[in-house]
Amino acid sequence: MRPGGPAADDNGMRLLARSPERRVGRSRDAAEPGSTTTVPATAPQRTGQAQSAAPAIIELARVEKIYHSAGGRRGGRGVGFPALSGVDLAIAAGEMVAITGPSGSGKTTIINLIAGIDRPTAGTVTVSGSRLDQMTEEMLAVWRGRTIGIVFQFFQLMPTLTAMENATLPLDLARLGPPRERKVRASHHLATVGLGDRGDRLPLELSGGEQQRVAIARAMACEPPILLGDEPTGNLDTGLARDMFELLKGLNENGTTVVYVTHDQALAGMASRIVSVRDGLITGDSGRRP
Numbered sequence: 001m002r003p004g005g006p007a008a009d010d011n012g013m014r015l016l017a018r019s020p021e022r023r024v025g026r027s028r029d030a031a032e033p034g035s036t037t038t039v040p041a042t043a044p045q046r047t048g049q050a051q052s053a054a055p056a057i058i059e060l061a062r063v064e065k066i067y068h069s070a071g072g073r074r075g076g077r078g079v080g081f082p083a084l085s086g087v088d089l090a091i092a093a094g095e096m097v098a099i100t101g102p103s104g105s106g107k108t109t110i111i112n113l114i115a116g117i118d119r120p121t122a123g124t125v126t127v128s129g130s131r132l133d134q135m136t137e138e139m140l141a142v143w144r145g146r147t148i149g150i151v152f153q154f155f156q157l158m159p160t161l162t163a164m165e166n167a168t169l170p171l172d173l174a175r176l177g178p179p180r181e182r183k184v185r186a187s188h189h190l191a192t193v194g195l196g197d198r199g200d201r202l203p204l205e206l207s208g209g210e211q212q213r214v215a216i217a218r219a220m221a222c223e224p225p226i227l228l229g230d231e232p233t234g235n236l237d238t239g240l241a242r243d244m245f246e247l248l249k250g251l252n253e254n255g256t257t258v259v260y261v262t263h264d265q266a267l268a269g270m271a272s273r274i275v276s277v278r279d280g281l282i283t284g285d286s287g288r289r290p
């Protein structure tokens with residue numbers, strides 16, 4: 001959606017999500033991974049039953065992640081905790097994938113690796129043609145701004161910025177368009193998530209569900225080819241959560257690859273594919289395709 005597109009309000013989600021303009025933007029973005037370390041994605045390796053001729057836009061190969069804590073409050077020698085123990089996961093462009101599993105199984109770790117927020121201890125992470133494990137933090141920051149929208153498990157809004165400023169932030173960081181145009185785009189996204197009249201509020205002046213919707217508007221800011229959600233509707237009531245998922249589904253139908261974590265089986269069922277994680281391993285993959 002570009003400024004000047006269909007007017008958005010609480011009922012405008014589908015208008016935004018299904019705009020044909022998005023598909024054009026999508027393929028252009030996907031063709032420009034935006035990193036000088038860009039390498040061709042290796043041949044897709046499918047997990048479970050998921051088989052597709054489409055190339056992988058996201059590929060984790062033999063990924064291990066060991067967290068080294070400082071020994072907790074007692075300090076002392078660091079101990080390694082294996083959060084992921086050999087994950088192979090390939091997701092094709094245009095898929096909508098739900099990741100489910102018990103608490104502590106490694107779901108957030110997988111999302112953070114795909115976003116380049118965290119690095120694998122072993123194995124490779126290739127997203128949109130770029131080997132994230134080989135990129136510097138600076139490269140990752142630029143790449144992430146162009147490629148990934150993410151809704152965090154605990155929102156992570158900037159507390160001193162208003163809802164509007166939070167929703168504009170990714171556009172400012174990516175320096176996308178003139179500042180006035182960025183505001184138009186951000187206010188459009190805020191209206192899309194039903195917060196058109198709350199743009200001047202600070203996060204603390206919003207309810208948990210409203211903060212979460214600001215986080216969704218922020219993730220949509222640059223209209224990225226990949227949208228990641230870590231329990232993206234965990235604080236919304238059932239009706240609103242479903243509305244938000246309709247929005248994600250609409251974005252997906254227009255070409256956005258969507259990967260989200262959820263504990264909710266009904267919401268997982270809205271995906272075209274469900275990947276189950278347990279004890280740092282993928283233990284199930286429905287491989288259902290759109």
Ligand SMILES: Nc1ncnc2c1ncn2[C@@H]1O[C@H](COP(=O)(O)OP(=O)(O)OP(=O)(O)O)[C@@H](O)[C@H]1O
Pocket residue numbers: 067068069081082083101102103104105106107108109110153
């Ligand atoms: N920074 C860290 N240092 C040490 N251990 C960590 C760290 N982050 C996560 N872990 C551990 O790694 C494992 C996987 O964590 P992760 O956050 O990926 O789980 P999750 O599946 O997202 O759980 P939840 O559903 O509760 O959000 C957990 O056992 C967790 O305690």
Ligand SMILES: [Mg+2]
Pocket residue numbers: 107108109153230
């Ligand atoms: Mg988590």
